[in-house]
Amino acid sequence: MPSIALRTQPHSFITDQGIPAFAQRIYADVLLTLQSGRTRSLPFVVDTGAPFSVIPWHVWHELGVGWEFWGREFHDESGVVPNALKWDGIDCDFGGLEVAIIDARTGNRSESQILVAKFPRFDIPKSHRVSRPLPLLGMDFLHTNALRLIIDGRGSALVGEFETP
Amino acid sequence: MKTEEIPSTIPRPYLEPGESHAEAIERWRKEIQIWSNSRSQTPPPLDDETVRKLADIRWAQEDSEVQLRFAGQLVVVFEKHIIAHGYDTKTVLEKAAGLLNCDVDDLAITWIDDFSDLRG
Secondary structure, three states: OOEEEOEEEEEEEEOOOOOEEEEEEEEEEEEEEEOOOOEEEEEEEEOOOOOOEEOOHHHHHHHOEOEEEEEOOOEEOOEEOOOOOEEOOEEEEEEEEEEEEEOOOOOOEOOOEEEEEEEEOOOOOHHHOOOOOOOEEOOHHHHHOOOEEEEEOOOOOOEEEEEOO | OOOOEOOOOOOOOOOOOOOOHHHHHHHHHHHHHHHHHHHOOOOOOOOHHHHHHHHHHHHHHHOHHHHHHOOOOEEEEEOOEEEEEEOOHHHHHHHHHHHHOOOHHHOEEEEOOOOOOOOO
16 A cells, blocks of 8 residues: 655744653655646645644645636535535635645646635735635545645654555 | 625535435535545646645654744744744734745645643
8 A cells, every 4th residue: 555654844842840841743745737837846734733734824825726616615414504505704716726735755746636725805904814814624624635644753753644545 | 894705616504494414514525525536536746846845844743943933923934944934924924035035835834733722
């Protein structure tokens, strides 16, 4: 079963009590197609707490990422679910696009995959911004593309990979 | 607000009459596998330009000095040099494109994660 290695980025903190804290994130380098037809690779945080991927406004709008619009409301048996398609309080559109993942070890690209994402309709107001939000790779990406995510914490830092069918 | 819509080129999920939600998603997943296989049996190698951009992005994200100096910012990288940096994507790209005399789509841009927004 082919695998696609992911990248880990650590960051060391220390508390006011002198206690060390070691933060880590797992990234996937995602190859996107722009509206110009060119491609661009961007780091996405692999977020196991996110049902869907998120491509912030400053990424999709300002970089001109091409995507297909699939709706702007989520409904279920109770009707419209107004907050389900929000991200950080911002209304989002819902859509999909073709992507590939770049292997962190070899630099090779994966086969074509579908990324289903929320696309915020506006930028986060500067007054509410902690830092530029990073694109998120949500759990839908695994199920949509029949991938297996492995995160291994046995070594000195997290190691992650996708296994493809 | 204008939506940047493009013509349908990817499998899109939809409900057939009488089909449950779960059945529709399963059918869609199978369609994606067929679509993905039809795109190419062996994914094409990355072109030289993309490989160069990836190397620059990797350098920016792993270089300790870049991490320290540009934490929380967007950076445009070219041959292991930071060409432009800041918080506004368009401004940073246009500044770098002017300095390098190239198109904004030619540029490698990435974010230097400052871990200021951990969300957990």
